[in-house]
Amino acid sequence: MTREEVRDLSLRRKDEKGLTWEELGKAIGKSPIYTAMLLYGYGQATEEEAKTLTSILELPEDAIKALMRAAYRTPSQPWPPTDPFVYRFYEIVLLYMPAIKDVAHELFGDGIMSAIDMSIDLKKVEDPSGTRMLISFNGKWLSYRKF
Amino acid sequence: MTREEVRDLSLRRKDEKGLTWEELGKAIGKSPIYTAMLLYGYGQATEEEAKTLTSILELPEDAIKALMRAAYRTPSQPWPPTDPFVYRFYEIVLLYMPAIKDVAHELFGDGIMSAIDMSIDLKKVEDPSGTRMLISFNGKWLSYRKF
Amino acid sequence: MTREEVRDLSLRRKDEKGLTWEELGKAIGKSPIYTAMLLYGYGQATEEEAKTLTSILELPEDAIKALMRAAYRTPSQPWPPTDPFVYRFYEIVLLYMPAIKDVAHELFGDGIMSAIDMSIDLKKVEDPSGTRMLISFNGKWLSYRKF
Amino acid sequence: MTREEVRDLSLRRKDEKGLTWEELGKAIGKSPIYTAMLLYGYGQATEEEAKTLTSILELPEDAIKALMRAAYRTPSQPWPPTDPFVYRFYEIVLLYMPAIKDVAHELFGDGIMSAIDMSIDLKKVEDPSGTRMLISFNGKWLSYRKF
Amino acid sequence: MTREEVRDLSLRRKDEKGLTWEELGKAIGKSPIYTAMLLYGYGQATEEEAKTLTSILELPEDAIKALMRAAYRTPSQPWPPTDPFVYRFYEIVLLYMPAIKDVAHELFGDGIMSAIDMSIDLKKVEDPSGTRMLISFNGKWLSYRKF
Amino acid sequence: MTREEVRDLSLRRKDEKGLTWEELGKAIGKSPIYTAMLLYGYGQATEEEAKTLTSILELPEDAIKALMRAAYRTPSQPWPPTDPFVYRFYEIVLLYMPAIKDVAHELFGDGIMSAIDMSIDLKKVEDPSGTRMLISFNGKWLSYRKF
Amino acid sequence: MTREEVRDLSLRRKDEKGLTWEELGKAIGKSPIYTAMLLYGYGQATEEEAKTLTSILELPEDAIKALMRAAYRTPSQPWPPTDPFVYRFYEIVLLYMPAIKDVAHELFGDGIMSAIDMSIDLKKVEDPSGTRMLISFNGKWLSYRKF
Amino acid sequence: MTREEVRDLSLRRKDEKGLTWEELGKAIGKSPIYTAMLLYGYGQATEEEAKTLTSILELPEDAIKALMRAAYRTPSQPWPPTDPFVYRFYEIVLLYMPAIKDVAHELFGDGIMSAIDMSIDLKKVEDPSGTRMLISFNGKWLSYRKF
Amino acid sequence: MTREEVRDLSLRRKDEKGLTWEELGKAIGKSPIYTAMLLYGYGQATEEEAKTLTSILELPEDAIKALMRAAYRTPSQPWPPTDPFVYRFYEIVLLYMPAIKDVAHELFGDGIMSAIDMSIDLKKVEDPSGTRMLISFNGKWLSYRKF
Amino acid sequence: MTREEVRDLSLRRKDEKGLTWEELGKAIGKSPIYTAMLLYGYGQATEEEAKTLTSILELPEDAIKALMRAAYRTPSQPWPPTDPFVYRFYEIVLLYMPAIKDVAHELFGDGIMSAIDMSIDLKKVEDPSGTRMLISFNGKWLSYRKF
Structure with a gap:
């Protein structure tokens, strides 16, 4: 299979x-x-x-x-994403990531958050103004190697 | 300006x-x-x-x-993203979002997390296995309207 | 199915x-x-x-x-649209939306019309110069959150 | 100029x-x-x-x-649209237009709504559940010619 | 079917x-x-x-x-066209249409030739320098509406 | 220059x-x-x-x-075309050319209409149902060489 | 078939x-x-x-x-070409054709080499420095028509 | 410079x-x-x-x-090519190269014609049916290494 | 087969x-x-x-x-690559190759490393800071021909 | 700057x-x-x-x-790469990476070679059959996290 x-x-x-x-x-x-x-x-x-x-x-x-098996990872969706749930995250990466990256380098110096050694958490939060979704990504920080 | x-x-x-x-x-x-x-x-x-x-x-x-002014929002980066910091998030949306969406619908029913009425939080976390980055998105849940 | x-x-x-x-x-x-x-x-x-x-x-x-079920929403058509009925709306978004957005921000401030909490209405209108089609979109206004 | x-x-x-x-x-x-x-x-x-x-x-x-002058009409925005206000309409055309087209042909037979002989109307509507935006497109119906 | x-x-x-x-x-x-x-x-x-x-x-x-039935019109060919017969017309639209548009606006003012209310004619013409193909498009002129 | x-x-x-x-x-x-x-x-x-x-x-x-000078021919417009005048011809090539090609091969056998040895004619025609635009392309027929 | x-x-x-x-x-x-x-x-x-x-x-x-039958000519390969044999020719057209075109116009004036009335020849040539491949394209020269 | x-x-x-x-x-x-x-x-x-x-x-x-200097080789033209002179060669690679490759492997076995150790020749040939252009590419044959 | x-x-x-x-x-x-x-x-x-x-x-x-048989080489993966293992190499070519090319020309003059007459080697290396992967490409250097 | x-x-x-x-x-x-x-x-x-x-x-x-500064990493070249030196590496990733990935997973299990914690080495090697270029990439192996 x-x-x-x-x-x-x-x-x-x-x-x-x-x-x-x-x-x-x-x-x-x-x-x-x-x-x-x-x-x-x-x-x-x-x-x-x-x-x-x-x-x-x-x-x-x-x-x-x-x-x-270690699988070849391919998307299980069309790309760019068409589903509104997925698109909203695509929009966040498209528009806000450079600003976020800038703040992250202030905290961590040059490097990246690993998407391999990473976990994801999803929660439903009730708020006076209505239900909210809270999603978090927690990844190892990797610094660029000098050689 | x-x-x-x-x-x-x-x-x-x-x-x-x-x-x-x-x-x-x-x-x-x-x-x-x-x-x-x-x-x-x-x-x-x-x-x-x-x-x-x-x-x-x-x-x-x-x-x-x-x-x-209310600006026309355009990316301040090339697209698809080339910077490794940004690409890792693009990869997350590309590969894992359909699975996340599936879990979210279990919690919330059909709808989306708003990327407009949304806040973002970024933290540095020290861990025995090394520094980690923790980023969270908190958005209003919107249900599809019937008419 | x-x-x-x-x-x-x-x-x-x-x-x-x-x-x-x-x-x-x-x-x-x-x-x-x-x-x-x-x-x-x-x-x-x-x-x-x-x-x-x-x-x-x-x-x-x-x-x-x-x-x-909450479905993964994918288009039921090729994209960009090739059918003349659909293309005309694509053309409207392509050409006129920035002008419309500008007028909308004058009325509402910064934000968007939700495409989730939204209804659509379609009517046939007879006019001396010939039949006309009237289509309306009615969506909740969402303002950007500050945090 | x-x-x-x-x-x-x-x-x-x-x-x-x-x-x-x-x-x-x-x-x-x-x-x-x-x-x-x-x-x-x-x-x-x-x-x-x-x-x-x-x-x-x-x-x-x-x-x-x-x-x-009769201008060459080019978009005053990047494409596909990146601004959330504009994208929501792009999403509507991408996802819902084939269904709308199907209903329109039931009312009008084969043809299209002209995007040339067309007017646009935008309104702000106050509703108990919050402010709503109402936008309408009114275009001449054109039938395909036989020859 | x-x-x-x-x-x-x-x-x-x-x-x-x-x-x-x-x-x-x-x-x-x-x-x-x-x-x-x-x-x-x-x-x-x-x-x-x-x-x-x-x-x-x-x-x-x-x-x-x-x-x-009123069909969803999709191309019955790959796009951009690869067949030399079709590509030559694609080339004409790509290169010469802005010049043609300019001359057309001199004759008609702002507007377009409808591709809906339009007929097409194809003829074989013998000429001393060899056979020629003559193809004509005849469409209703539509002016932009003011509102 | x-x-x-x-x-x-x-x-x-x-x-x-x-x-x-x-x-x-x-x-x-x-x-x-x-x-x-x-x-x-x-x-x-x-x-x-x-x-x-x-x-x-x-x-x-x-x-x-x-x-x-013999120029390098580049389009003087964005592509795919965004102007409605030009797009309508793009639509004709996209949708109807395979049908036209089929009829042309019935008249001429295998080959193409040259877009190099070709002339273009544009006319305004008054018709009871309104003004019409008539555009014709007249090109040398080229047959594929065997070798 | x-x-x-x-x-x-x-x-x-x-x-x-x-x-x-x-x-x-x-x-x-x-x-x-x-x-x-x-x-x-x-x-x-x-x-x-x-x-x-x-x-x-x-x-x-x-x-x-x-x-x-006169066929609709579609490529029998993915595009851009991925096979190294084919890619090398793609690279030649991508990089060197404007220089070749410039030399050709010096010899022929404005016009093109037809890819319809054209033959192709392929030879294996032994050379002290190793085997070489020699490929030639021989096509009718077409001049642009004035009208 | x-x-x-x-x-x-x-x-x-x-x-x-x-x-x-x-x-x-x-x-x-x-x-x-x-x-x-x-x-x-x-x-x-x-x-x-x-x-x-x-x-x-x-x-x-x-x-x-x-x-x-050894230059970074970038095209001095838009791509895909729009000029008819260049496009005709693009069309040859797009349509006929798999057939040519097939014949070449019959002559040479698996490998490619180098586009680095290669020379180009261009000639004008007069023919009863009109002027023709003859262009040849002569490149070293490279076989794939086994290891 | x-x-x-x-x-x-x-x-x-x-x-x-x-x-x-x-x-x-x-x-x-x-x-x-x-x-x-x-x-x-x-x-x-x-x-x-x-x-x-x-x-x-x-x-x-x-x-x-x-x-x-000498095969037509097509990728056995989507492109651009979506699998994180493959993407990291794509990123290296995308970002660092011009710098590497520059250093290579200092060593070799103008030319390329052949990807045909080339071998690949892959090793696992244990290091105090964790396991490392070492991959090498060894290809014939080809100089551009003058003619 | x-x-x-x-x-x-x-x-x-x-x-x-x-x-x-x-x-x-x-x-x-x-x-x-x-x-x-x-x-x-x-x-x-x-x-x-x-x-x-x-x-x-x-x-x-x-x-x-x-x-x-920690820079936003953008390519200093067009993409896909047009320079033959760079393209050969692109071709390697396009064609051979899935096979390499397969062998790597045999050695390392599921995971990736980091392109962040990575060094690169370039050497000139003289060989009886001519000069060769040897390039090596040495990166930390990262395993996917479970959570």
Whole structure:
């Protein structure tokens, strides 16, 4: 099975069984976001994780091997993004990142936030003016090497 | 003055005077990120903010009016982004957003996080395995209207 | 079923049964435009709407679930648009929007018209110089947040 | 003078004099939107309109001739649009136009709404749930010719 | 049937039966060009035209309905065009249209030639220096509306 | 002088002197369209044509040499075209050319209409249903060589 | 059969039978290059050529008709080219053509080398410093028409 | 001086002095094509070549150093090419190169024709059916290395 | 079989049999990288290599012929690359190559490193600050030819 | 001074003074490649490095500050690359990286080679078959974080 086939089948099974990312995450001891990333094809499952997910979602046997492979990461969406949920983040990177980068260099000097050694957190916050979404990215700071 | 001219001049003056975003932010009672966004051209200053910034950075008089205009927001960078700091966020949106969107709809139903009624927070976190950068986006949740 | 499969099948069935958007809209108590948007894949049906549409159009059972999901919104057309009906609106956004934006900021200050909390209305108007089409967009005004 | 030079100078002068589109529109007996379109370079002024605008905005003499020329219409913005105000309309055309087109053909048969013989109207509407923006496009319906 | 399926099948049948556009055009009382446009998917047939073409080309019954629908017009070729026949016209639009537009505005004032209310004519002309192709476009002139 | 400089200066002078393409064409014994093409940079003037145009438009001496050079032909417009006059022809090539090509091959066999050995004609036609524009392209037919 | 199907099948058969372009060319009295172009879909075979090729390659009967049609010429490769053999020629056109054009106009005046009435020749040349490839293009010179 | 400045100035001087590529080539003992490539910025002159060209064209002293540098090779034209002379070669690479590559591999096995160790030749050929242009590329054959 | 089919099947078989590139490389006496390139479709196998690989991986008989063909080299990935492993190298070429080129010309004069007569080497290096990857490219230097 | 101004001036001065990257590198105790990257705008100089380079190259005083800033990294070349030296590396990433990635994951598991904590080495190697260029990239291996 390819990672794309695992993704498509996983999402269909999750839907049919009425499972949530919360529940799938608990089953493997990971956050809902990471679990979704794993099934969408952006992570390398341990054998245990692969077996648990394959069993809960009743995927075929070879999904285990597929989930344990280091995948070629390709987007599961058209690009530039057309979905309004995704586009708003694209807009943030397009417009505000140079300003954010400038403030970050003030704090850290030259370098980048790693998108590899990084975790993501998503929360729902109730506020007098209405519900808000709070999303955080936490990544290792890497400095440029001199040689 | 155009917003681009205000940006270029502000950044040069900030550099010459050795001012930080932290200090500029304090002067107008806003966060360093928002202050940077304002001077990069992505916000509409109140008269007081505009006057304070113009005075601290010794900008010409008409910078006040320029800072108070609703600007046409264009990126201050090439696109797709070439700078590694910015690209890593582009990569996150490109690869992981559909998985994040999926988890978000589980929490909120159909809709989006507004990129207009939104704030941004940036922190430096020391960790045994090295320094980490933590960035958060906090936006109003908007549901699709039926009609 | 994917949302694309629901769209294709719905359009074929609507055609075969000779149903109009007007009639489908009435059946679920929504406007013809919104009803078309729903079946094209750009809305999240309530259970009642999904069941009614599935029954009228004789779609398979799992169309109900599909119609109730928050979909990834992708265009159902090539882009840039090639159809003359659609291109004319693309041309309007391409050429006239900066002028419109300028007038809007005069009325509202800095911000945007939401394309999420928004409704659309379409009318045929007879005029001495010939038939005219009148289309209106009505969206919530959102102001940029300061922080 | 080119139309671009007329635009840049007009906008600066309008700003300096604190004039509104409302006021400029009244001066030439046209709507604020049309007046903005004219100065942005998307219309052909009559001699009277050209003279009135040139005089109010204190433009140089040859602005009159420039305003009366049929211009090559080029966008006064980057494309695809980056400004959130404009992008939201781009998103509407990208996602919802095929559904709207489908409803329109039900009302009108095959053809298009002209973007040439067309007028635009913009209104601010107060609503219990907050301010809303209402924008309408009114264009001649054109049917395809057979031959 | 989709319009694309009608096109593919029509072209195959026309080929097998050795029919010419000239002959098909005569059968429905239209020009060869318009007839080709209709079957390529760029026109809305009357019931009579649809029935005649379906019968001559021995298409399945539902081709009639398909031919009578207002289609979404998409190109039946890659773009930019790669075929030398088509590319030469693309080159003409790319290079010479601004000069032609300039002359046209001298004759007509500001406006456009409609590509909707338009007919096309194609002729073979023998000339001492060799065969020549003569193609003409005849479209309604539309003036921009003021409002 | 570059051809672009000749173009810009010629158009300004033509405007100031109130000359038409009709008049300029008569002066060199060519059609208005060809004359416009020449000054826009898409033709190689004979010495006589170059001198006459330079003299009527009061261009500097070295415009003569520039007009007599074989130019690198680049578009004098953005691409894809944004002006509605030009876009309508782009739309015709995009949508209808494969159908036209098909009819042309029926008349001529395999080959192309040359866009080099080609002339263009533009006319205004009054019709009961309103003014119409008629434009024709007349080019040598070239057959593919076998070898 | 489409031209693409003829191409795919021809190449497979040629491979299975161990035929060379040299041999196929001899069979129809054409050069190896032209013969390859014909089967790749870039030429219109005479009835005799079509029958000979169909027979040697044991193609189905309707390949004859397909080979005799004037095809829509589309590239049989991704674009820009990714194969190093093809890219080197792309690089030549990208970098050196303006210099070559300049020299050509010195020899020929304004005009172009036709890519329609053109033949191609390919040779292997042994040289002390190693094997070399020699490729030549021979095309009719076309001068721009005045009108 | 940059290579672009050398190019622009050289072309202007060559024009003013009425020099041909033929003559410039003779002066440095190279072909007209190579000489044009050198001045357009696509070659590294020896000291002698640089001095001779600088002297004949009366370029400033530092043109010598500029001509002797290994340049970053960028196109001196828009891309894809718009000039008909250049486009015809682009079309040849786009359409016919896969067929040519196929024949070349029959002669040479896997590999490429170098575009670095390569020479170009251009000739005018008179033919009963009219003037023809003959252009040849002669490059070293490189085989892929195994390791 | 096409080279793409050989690639897909080879990778699946390698996975099922638990073979490594190291082992496959040893079997044909080549490096792991070259062996991977061969199966991905970027090399021309000798008959012996083709037979050995086909036998170990239990591919069908005609894989032998396919592996021995000179393939059209197309990327086996989307482009620009989306996978973070690949993107980092893309970033290096995008940002640092002009600086590297500059240093290379200091060492070698004008010319290029061949990507045809080239080998690649990949190593894992343990370092006190963590594991490092070391990759080297070794290619023949080619100088530009004068003519 | 911007980083681009520092680059342009540095390169001119280096040229005029006949300095090599080797010599500049020695002056700051870094490799020639890193030194070139620094002046091209892809590194953050220490105060000492900035002062030494500014003094050797006789740059204005504020080059020191500019060299010490964390720059926005943009390419100093068109993209995709047109220079043959650079393109060959682009071709390597385009074609061979997926195969290399596959071998790398066999050695390292899932992750990437950092392009931030990375050094580059360039050597000239004499070989019986001619001069060769050897270039190596040495980067920290980063594994994906689980969360």
